[in-house]
Amino acid sequence: MLAIIGGRGLTELASLEITHRQVMRTPYGEPSGAFLFGTLNQHEVIFLARHGYGHTIPPHMVNYRANLWALREQGVSGVVSVATVGGIRADLTPGVIVVPDQIIDYTHGRDSTFFDTRDTRYSNIDFALPYNPELRGRILRAASLVQQPCVDGGVYAATQGPRLDSIAEVNRYERDGADMVGMTGMPETALAMELELKYATLAVVVNYAAGRGDSQQGINREQVSAIASAAVERVRSILECLVSCDGS
């Protein structure tokens, strides 16, 4: 069974047939909201809204550890994160969907590991390939089957938020090699690996990052919402195919 963590604009999956909701508790506190158990194209999935169902939890306050711990407790076979990003690379224009393959962490002060006590044996996870290559491949295949073009690969810059970026910051991310910028990729990606969960991201470009394209004077929030809403259908069709094409 796959889990889907939905971000802005995908707090509810319109075609998810919900069978039940369950409030979860973990040693790390409560996840962002109740887990929605349901079926997508007749395949069981768990859905969780990363920012809560009223979109009230800002990126730096999401309880990433509780979210992933509780998903692992459910025995999910993988986690697909859906997230919105600002596009830095010239071809990552608003509306484009990307499956990133690398990430750079600019966040701070978040609970970023499960290995934070002296009494647990810790391991140094190998984060060379932060996203699960097999799950990435399945997402890309599903996208191609439903004829939803997706960009294969890109470097995600995970920033602290909740504010958007200055132009100088985006210039720095670009110099560092980042192709897109978002606020929720870390520590989620690393925590999933610590729990040995297969994890990949479907990133929806909802705006040009600051200083690029039409974001020279700032980011147009109405446009962001419109692009995010328009992308929901496309993301949904990819996810539907993903769960039914390989039976996970």
Ligand code: HPA
């Ligand atoms: N910057 C950071 N996070 C974002 C952006 C952005 O431009 N767009 C969506 N999430």
